[in-house]
Amino acid sequence: MLQNVKLSEGHPAIELDKLIFSYDNAATEVLNIPQWQLQQTDKCFVFGQSGAGKSTLMNLLTGVLKPTSGQIKVFGQALNAMSSRQRDRFRAQHIGVVFQQFNLIPYLTVAENIRLASWFAGKGDSHDTLDKRLINLFDALQLPTNLLQRPSRELSVGQQQRVAIVRALINQPELLVVDEPTSALDSYARDSFMKLLMTLCSEQQSTLLFVSHDLSLQSYFDVRLNLADINQAGGAQQ
Numbered sequence: 216m217l218q219n220v221k222l223s224e225g226h227p228a229i230e231l232d233k234l235i236f237s238y239d240n241a242a243t244e245v246l247n248i249p250q251w252q253l254q255q256t257d258k259c260f261v262f263g264q265s266g267a268g269k270s271t272l273m274n275l276l277t278g279v280l281k282p283t284s285g286q287i288k289v290f291g292q293a294l295n296a297m298s299s300r301q302r303d304r305f306r307a308q309h310i311g312v313v314f315q316q317f318n319l320i321p322y323l324t325v326a327e328n329i330r331l332a333s334w335f336a337g338k339g340d341s342h343d344t345l346d347k348r349l350i351n352l353f354d355a356l357q358l359p360t361n362l363l364q365r366p367s368r369e370l371s372v373g374q375q376q377r378v379a380i381v382r383a384l385i386n387q388p389e390l391l392v393v394d395e396p397t398s399a400l401d402s403y404a405r406d407s408f409m410k411l412l413m414t415l416c417s418e419q420q421s422t423l424l425f426v427s428h429d430l431s432l433q434s435y436f437d438v439r440l441n442l443a444d445i446n447q448a449g450g451a452q453q
């Protein structure tokens with residue numbers, strides 16, 4: 216079974232092979248990617264027109280969606296061969312996710328939102344280890360620790376965004392997937408957020424996949440992917 220899968224270092228972080236995806240088995244393909252790979256610890260900037268399929272691809276890579284056909288391997292593990300429960304477990308253990316709406320549970324406190332992520336991962340990290348990691352991340356992201364006991368709905372958008380990053384990094388995921396996170400930030404906050412994100416990923420040796428329309432952010436990344444360059448789907452709006 217998939218409990219506490221140890222990821223092999225010999226594999227690329229992501230391998231796509233003949234990946235095809237249509238919503239509800241509709242005739243129109245949203246994605247048709249013959250082949251694509253991302254190496255471990257790479258930091259990749261993904262861009263493309265609205266409707267090009269970026270969020271769909273992120274949902275496939277995080278196991279929220281399953282491909283219509285073809286293969287998606289994350290650190291050598293074939294997500295397409297897993298049940299939806301196995302994919303949920305794999306995501307909780309190995310992938311940190313920050314999506315556009317942050318997906319914090321509004322009525323839970325900040326601390327509860329973060330603890331929930333480590334509980335789902337079930338990696339068995341001690342309370343002390345998690346507390347230490349949490350304090351370090353709060354410090355790095357300049358979040359005051361008195362926010363921990365506040366319901367997340369009471370936080371500003373910028374604070375919620377940083378809490379979502381803490382939640383995504385608390386389990387030291389091998390892969391971090393971030394979808395359009397900076398739209399709510401002014402340019403100064405955006406730059407410091409980007410620098411920090413890069414530092415945290417380097418420290419944790421996480422592979423980063425970052426989706427944005429803001430092309431000015433590309434310079435932070437060592438790999439740039441225009442989705443239209445690998446996606447041959449006729450239905451995608453390119």
Ligand SMILES: Nc1ncnc2c1ncn2[C@@H]1O[C@H](COP(=O)(O)OP(=O)(O)OP(=O)(O)O)[C@@H](O)[C@H]1O
Pocket residue numbers: 238245263264265266267268269270271272452
């Ligand atoms: N749940 C869904 N059911 C059916 N079609 C969908 C669904 N979600 C997205 N689509 C369609 O799939 C295509 C790709 O959408 P997707 O959201 O992945 O694009 P995107 O590149 O992330 O766009 P944006 O930059 O605007 O966020 C679009 O044509 C969209 O209408």
